[in-house]
Amino acid sequence: MQLFQKQKSMTVILFSMWFVLINLLSGCQPDSDDHGIRSVSPEQKQQEKERDRIEAELLSKLDVEKYQGDLPVLLDKKVIRALVTYSPTDFFLHDGHILGLQADALREFEKQLNQGVRKAKDKVRIKFVPVPFNRLIPALNEGVGDIAAGMLTVTTERQALADFVAGHLDSVDEVVVRFKNAPAISSLSDLQGKEVHLMRGSSYVEHLKQYNQKQADLGHTVITGIETDSRLLSEDILELVNAGIFQYTIVDGYKARLWSTYLDQIVIEQNVVLATGNQIGWAIRKNSPELHKALQHFFETKAKKGTLFGNMLNKRYLEPNRWLKNPLQSNDRDKLNKILPLFQKYGDQYNIMPLALAAQAYQESKFNQALRSHRGALGIMQLLPSTAKDKNIGIKKIDTLEPNIHAGAKYLAFLRDRYFSDPAISEQDRLFFSWAAYNAGPAKVSKMRNLAEEMGLDRNRWFGNVEHAAARLIGNETVDYVSHIFKYYTAYTLANYLVSDKNDVLKTIPSDTNNTLSVCETAFCDTLQPKDNGATTTPN
Structure with a gap:
């Protein structure tokens, strides 16, 4: 598989941007060397190391106990559980560090709560509890967490379920x-x-x-x-x-x-x-006046606009080779029209959706059969010759187009059937895990799933779960790999509804309605039309 190419000079520039941005937004100038990169003292490094050790422990050892209570109860337990949602703006992992808008704000709230508390054993800690976005308020009311720390817009429907401290952003x-x-x-x-x-x-x-x-x-x-x-x-x-x-x-x-x-x-x-x-603000359980008062004081005194919430972005989005391309541009569309029958042929043979296979090929090579990676991977599907020769694949001449696509499809199916056959894994996630294994290897995906379980996440689901363990374990390459393929598949599925040219092969491909990723899941079946009776419908 083709690996992302790293440009050393660009990395230095990006880190410089990161540090300068953080310090400008917090109202201070960075201590920097001649290259503009902030210098970090040994003491600061040790403090950051200890902070990340504590955060990793809090993140990975989630309590199964559910309980509720106002601030006095939480202070007595020495833990406040913050429900967070992984996103490249709010909360994410990078090189073992917890970063993002919500993470920084929660750290500041923890500092304020511990002002004047000298002994470490007496200090209260914030525990990050990752949940999907649509679980923030339900998990709050179930006693899984104490603060729903997401950029939640205050709506009438949400106010019926929880109280809000709307101190992040007004208007x-x-x-x-x-x-x-x-x-x-x-x-x-x-x-x-x-x-x-x-x-x-x-x-x-x-x-x-x-x-x-x-x-x-x-x-x-x-x-x-x-x-x-x-x-x-x-x-x-x-x-x-x-x-x-x-x-x-x-x-x-x-x-x-x-x-x-x-x-x-x-x-x-x-x-x-x-x-x-x-x-926009945080949600807490109803009838929690002391916690509400503490959070309101925090927002009024610490979380002023332009300090916490002009935060840094996830580094993976600042790297120039991370950007999504448009697979439907005319040149790429023409290439796809010529080779899509092969994706249909071998997709059908190995029970893989043709458009999903095409999306993976686009991620791997942009449909360039002549591509050779520095590791020796060949062709559209970027397979190593040794992989194609393996007894489980056994496809020759992968330097030519059709055998290359055949070998890629067979290898993907082999990964799916050998390593992800557990009935607890949905058909959708079998495909996602197979993509991850195609990129990183099945052994690493096994480690990712084990780590996800330790982090309190679902080991049998990729998106929103194992992908975050993957980022923590090996960085963002595999996370981006699966995410981009899924988005390319989304684009192809959408185009399948839009094509009008009778000569466009996309028009002849079935809509994958009977396959792993249903059209309703990926092609946006829920349109927002008004009700005949004049009633409005609230989101889930």
């Missing part, structure tokens, strides 16, 4: 973001008849349903809002817009501005706002 607008080559818009009405892709279960979904209902009541055309696959966060959707795969989305303005620095193909329509004046 947040939900703005339209488009691909730079998509038609510009000056009002929401310009989106009528267009498709807008939204994160599933988000406040954007709720607000667009309300908008569409009002438009329908007036007899106007509504906006076709489409909830994306549940595995895609708003950052993923912005990346898909940046690649031109999606044309429009709606996100919080602060997040759009944060990422527009690095996603140079998106345009923020600042004056086209779906909802305005939103508050």
Whole structure:
């Protein structure tokens, strides 16, 4: 498999950017050497090492006990459990470090709680408890955690379930973001008849349903809002817009501005706002006045705008070779039209969806059969000759197109059937794990699954679970590998509905409705249309 190429000079520049950004946003200048890289004292290094050791312990040894209580109960236990969601903005792992907006804010809250407490045994600790985004409030009320520390927009529906401390950001607008080559818009009405892709279960979904209902009541055309696959966060959707795969989305303005620095193909329509004046903050259980008071004091005194929440971005998104490409550009589309029958032939033979196999090939080589990696991997599927010669594969002449695709499909099926046949693993995740093993090897994937279990995550699910153990264990290459293939598959599945050219092979490919990844999971079946009775529907 082709490995990401590292450019040493670019890495130095990126780390310089990172450190300078952090210090500028926290109101101080970095101590730097002649190259602009902040110097770190031995004492600071030791403190950071100890901090990360504690964080790793808190993250990996999650309590199974469920309990509830206000701040006095939590202080007595010396632990406050913070429910967090992995995302490249809010909470993520990099080289064993816990980073992100929520992680930094929670550290500051921990410091404030421990002011004046001298003995380590008497200090309260924040324990990070990772959960999926749609589990933040349910897990809070089940007693799994004490603070739902996500960038949660305060809505009427959520206020019925939990109390909020909305100190992160005030007056947040939900703005339209488009691909730079998509038609510009000056009002929401310009989106009528267009498709807008939204994160599933988000406040954007709720607000667009309300908008569409009002438009329908007036007899106007509504906006076709489409909830994306549940595995895609708003950052993923912005990346898909940046690649031109999606044309429009709606996100919080602060997040759009944060990422527009690095996603140079998106345009923020600042004056086209779906909802305005939103508050964003943390949720706590109802009837927790002491915890509410402590958090409110924290936000009023420590978490001022422009300090904590102008944080650094996940380094993997700053590296130039991490960006998603658009597999539907004319040149790549022409290549796919020529070779898709081979993906269909061997996909059918090994029970792999043709478009999923094509998406993997695009990630590996951009359909370049002449490609040779520095490790000796060959062709479209980037297989090592030794792998193709193995008795379990036994395909010759992989330096030519059809045997290369055949060998890649057979090897992927071998990984799936040999290592991921446990009935507890869904058919979807068997494919995801097979992709991961194709990239990193089955032995490493086994270690990832074991680590995920130690971290309190589901060892049988890749997205939102084992992928985070993978990032902690070996870095982001395999995480990006699987994520990009899935997004390319998403693009191909979407294109399968859009093609009108009778000569376009994509039009002849079945929609994978009977295969591992259903169209409803990946091709956005949930459109946001108004109810006939005038009622609105809240997100999950």
